[in-house]
Amino acid sequence: MANPIISVPLFEKVFPKNTYQRAVDVALLFLLFCLLIYRLISLNNYGLAWFLAFLCELWFTFNWILIVCTRWTPMLYKPFPERLQQRVPELPPMDVFVTTADAVLEPPILTVNTVLSLLAVDYPANKLACYVSDDGCSPLIFYSLVEATKFAKLWVPFCRKNNIQVRAPFRYFLDESKPSSANSRDFQKEWKYMKEEYEQLSRRIENAAQQPFPIGLTGELAVFSETELRNHPTIVRVLWENKEGLPEGLPHLIYVSREKRPKNPHHYKAGAMNVLTRVSGLMTNAPFMLNLDCDMFVNNTQIFQQAMCLMLGSKNEQDCAFIQCPQLFYDRPQDLLLLHEYIGKGIVGIQGPYYGGTGCFHRRKVIYGLWPDEAENQGKLYDNVLLKECGNSKEFITSAVHALKGKTDYFASNLSKFLEAAHQVASCSYEYGTGWGKKFGWIYGSLVEDILTGLTIHTKGWRSGYCSPDPPAFLGCAPPDGPAVMVQQKRWTTGLLEIFFSKHNPVIGTLKGNLQFRQCLAYLWLLVWGFRSIFELCYATLPAYCILTNSNFLPKVQEPGIYFIVAPFVIHHLYTLSEFIRTGFSVYSWWVGQCMARIVTMTAWLFGVINVILKLLGLSEMVFEITQKGLSTSSDGGDDDDEGKFVFDESPVFVSVTTVVLVHLTALATGLLGPQPISVGKGSGLAEFFCSVFLLVAFWPIVEGLFRKGKYGIPSSTIFKSAALALFFVYLSKL
Ligand SMILES: O=c1ccn([C@@H]2O[C@H](COP(=O)(O)OP(=O)(O)O[C@H]3O[C@H](CO)[C@@H](O)[C@H](O)[C@H]3O)[C@@H](O)[C@H]2O)c(=O)[nH]1
Numbered sequence: 024m025a026n027p028i029i030s031v032p033l034f035e036k037v038f039p040k041n042t043y044q045r046a047v048d049v050a051l052l053f054l055l056f057c058l059l060i061y062r063l064i065s066l067n068n069y070g071l072a073w074f075l076a077f078l079c080e081l082w083f084t085f086n087w088i089l090i091v092c093t094r095w096t097p098m099l100y101k102p103f104p105e106r107l108q109q110r111v112p113e114l115p116p117m118d119v120f121v122t123t124a125d126a127v128l129e130p131p132i133l134t135v136n137t138v139l140s141l142l143a144v145d146y147p148a149n150k151l152a153c154y155v156s157d158d159g160c161s162p163l164i165f166y167s168l169v170e171a172t173k174f175a176k177l178w179v180p181f182c183r184k185n186n187i188q189v190r191a192p193f194r195y196f197l198d199e200s201k202p203s204s205a206n207s208r209d210f211q212k213e214w215k216y217m218k219e220e221y222e223q224l225s226r227r228i229e230n231a232a233q234q235p236f237p238i239g240l241t242g243e244l245a246v247f248s249e250t251e252l253r254n255h256p257t258i259v260r261v262l263w264e265n266k267e268g269l270p271e272g273l274p275h276l277i278y279v280s281r282e283k284r285p286k287n288p289h290h291y292k293a294g295a296m297n298v299l300t301r302v303s304g305l306m307t308n309a310p311f312m313l314n315l316d317c318d319m320f321v322n323n324t325q326i327f328q329q330a331m332c333l334m335l336g337s338k339n340e341q342d343c344a345f346i347q348c349p350q351l352f353y354d355r356p357q358d359l360l361l362l363h364e365y366i367g368k369g370i371v372g373i374q375g376p377y378y379g380g381t382g383c384f385h386r387r388k389v390i391y392g393l394w395p396d397e398a399e400n401q402g403k404l405y406d407n408v409l410l411k412e413c414g415n416s417k418e419f420i421t422s423a424v425h426a427l428k429g430k431t432d433y434f435a436s437n438l439s440k441f442l443e444a445a446h447q448v449a450s451c452s453y454e455y456g457t458g459w460g461k462k463f464g465w466i467y468g469s470l471v472e473d474i475l476t477g478l479t480i481h482t483k484g485w486r487s488g489y490c491s492p493d494p495p496a497f498l499g500c501a502p503p504d505g506p507a508v509m510v511q512q513k514r515w516t517t518g519l520l521e522i523f524f525s526k527h528n529p530v531i532g533t534l535k536g537n538l539q540f541r542q543c544l545a546y547l548w549l550l551v552w553g554f555r556s557i558f559e560l561c562y563a564t565l566p567a568y569c570i571l572t573n574s575n576f577l578p579k580v581q582e583p584g585i586y587f588i589v590a591p592f593v594i595h596h597l598y599t600l601s602e603f604i605r606t607g608f609s610v611y612s613w614w615v616g617q618c619m620a621r622i623v624t625m626t627a628w629l630f631g632v633i634n635v636i637l638k639l640l641g642l643s644e645m646v647f648e649i650t651q652k653g654l655s656t657s658s659d660g661g662d663d664d665d666e667g668k669f670v671f672d673e674s675p676v677f678v679s680v681t682t683v684v685l686v687h688l689t690a691l692a693t694g695l696l697g698p699q700p701i702s703v704g705k706g707s708g709l710a711e712f713f714c715s716v717f718l719l720v721a722f723w724p725i726v727e728g729l730f731r732k733g734k735y736g737i738p739s740s741t742i743f744k745s746a747a748l749a750l751f752f753v754y755l756s757k758l
């Protein structure tokens with residue numbers, strides 16, 4: 024008889040019913056096809072605007088096909104962490120990586136909170152090691168971590184003892200965690216004490232940030248005295264070692280700042296991740312690794328157990344190369360819908376979610392470039408490319424052999440004895456002539472190293488898993504609307520297109536590799552994201568162009584063709600709205616989200632496309648611009664007053680959208696006040712007029728920005744540039 028304990032599954036696959044969604048998806052697709060056919064057969068009767076509209080709609084339809092194919096078979100995983108104890112008496116070791124790169128854009132207190140939430144996570148401390156990579160080589164970060172370790176000795180036992188759910192102190196000490204009279208006296212006292220200690224920690228870090236550092240570089244900080252941001256040797260320090268290997272103790276904590284020299288490319292985050300992989304390979308060599316951005320704290324302390332259910336519960340390792348948790352923000356909860364509801368569940372049902380760069384559990388072997396069939400067939404390991412091309416650290420090769428063979432008993436007890444080897448593998452010349460970043464590890468060549476790395480893993484034929492517990496596993500901070508979002512989205516668009524134009528293009532992956540066809544479509548949807556900006560920009564200027572030239576790009580209101588336009592528009596909007604309401608968000612937040620999406624498309628995405636074109640022409644180099652992060656102090660994060668209010672800066676990204684708004688204002692003014700008022704009969708008509716007004720309403724933050732001063736106003740230089748462009752456009756269209 025089979026052992027009943029062994030046979031209990033650790034997770035279950037759930038297939039949500041989506042008949043309604045499929046029906047709407049197909050109906051929309053049908054309507055879009057009707058529209059395209061209608062456009063084609065009436066092409067001869069109309070002018071340029073009609074043809075341009077046709078091209079745009081052709082692109083939107085193509086995009087819709089990608090979406091429908093991706094969403095067709097949604098799936099979710101339901102882990103059973105309570106069974107883990109029975110089936111896996113000894114949990115496997117886990118290395119956790121946190122990356123930070125700039126002590127100003129990424130306040131150290133954020134990194135400290137992330138690290139504290141990790142050290143306190145619900146997982147045996149003797150199986151856990153936390154590595155922090157500091158690409159900013161900042162004594163402030165180092166100092167903050169040293170201080171945090173002292174606080175952790177109080178914090179971690181406090182969390183465990185009282186079974187605290189959110190173990191990032193800055194979130195925990197928000198008002199609602201205040202103990203009530205229902206709590207015991209002891210707890211109330213302890214709580215107050217912890218809060219005071221945390222406040223002192225924050226104050227010490229804040230004071231240190233005020234200090235001019237080179238002066239205070241004594242003692243442990245002396246190693247930083249001769250460092251520059253991009254010119255310094257490797258610094259690896261074991262900040263805390265769980266020497267006795269106590270499951271109830273504090274996990275290892277290691278600080279890593281890899282060597283940087285001005286002439287050596289460092290490959291941004293991907294480079295940092297590869298260094299962390301090697302250093303951790305030497306020191307603890309856990310078979311699983313979790314990677315987090317410095318602002319993503321653990322919000323659900325059970326998450327490690329849940330992820331292990333999927334990793335260990337899969338019958339076949341091939342089914343689970345990595346496990347991605349959705350990237351959610353405490354200050355913008357509605358973003359959940361954006362990817363998770365819209366496309367996320369769908370891709371989980373194909374070959375598994377994209378790797379999103381943070382909140383992801385990896386199998387070390389997979390990062391080491393293993394193919395699924397090598398994982399099955401141990402004999403093949405000895406030809407493994409990693410062992411030949413991983414660089415010349417003997418210690419690392421030894422550890423890699425262990426990792427590839429799946430041995431988990433390599434968890435070191437004396438970390439310091441690996442320090443010398445760690446310095447070697449973190450040096451900037453180590454990767455010369457190796458396969459790091461090319462054949463294995465985090466792959467170089469794109470600003471979105473995460474998507475690229477995930478894509479190469481999927482192309483080998485691995486599948487990935489998805490873990491989306493309630494409460495969310497990790498939470499980060501979303502950049503505030505405005506310049507910070509623009510910087511981020513521009514970088515994403517650029518990076519995605521870099522992948523599209525590279526040898527890693529998913530179409531090649533499907534033809535030559537093991538990427539599934541529908542997975543390829545899902546990747547394509549993401550990678551060609553940026554091109555949409557060109558079509559949206561064109562579509563958005565068409566109404567103004569038509570009013571100015573008294574032509575039309577839409578059927579007349581009295582013609583039946585108008586339904587092919589109105590119906591998909593109304594259905595799609597109602598559908599996304601109903602999804603928002605169903606998930607518990609307000610109509611207003613839906614509207615703000617829709618408007619933001621249109622604005623970001625026409626600004627940041629457009630500049631991303633321009634960036635890539637410049638790169639392809641060899642005219643510009645790609646730079647990873649770090650997203651500004653902040654600490655939110657209210658419980659729901661964002662300041663309600665600010666919702667929908669847009670912040671501007673001098674950046675040229677705002678020129679495009681400001682120009683569109685100005686063109687529309689001009690068109691409406693001429694249309695309404697000019698010699699040929701809008702007519703229902705000939706030329707441009709009600710439909711164009713309606714579109715123009717609708718667009719201005721949707722772009723209201725920009726319209727307001729024209730008249731506001733300060734950070735909510737568009738700088739006058741941007742307005743002048745846009746006005747010049749708008750005039751040029753009006754002049755051209757009148758020709
Ligand atoms: O040279 C660098 C640059 C960045 N980072 C770190 O990379 C992470 C992500 O940077 P961030 O500025 O927060 O970018 P986001 O746009 O918010 O990041 C998203 O998009 C990135 C790809 O563009 C992914 O790597 C991230 O995981 C994903 O959260 C942060 O922890 C940084 O400290 C480095 O370690 N070294």
Ligand SMILES: [Mn+2]
Pocket residue numbers: 316318499650
């Ligand atoms: Mn981020």
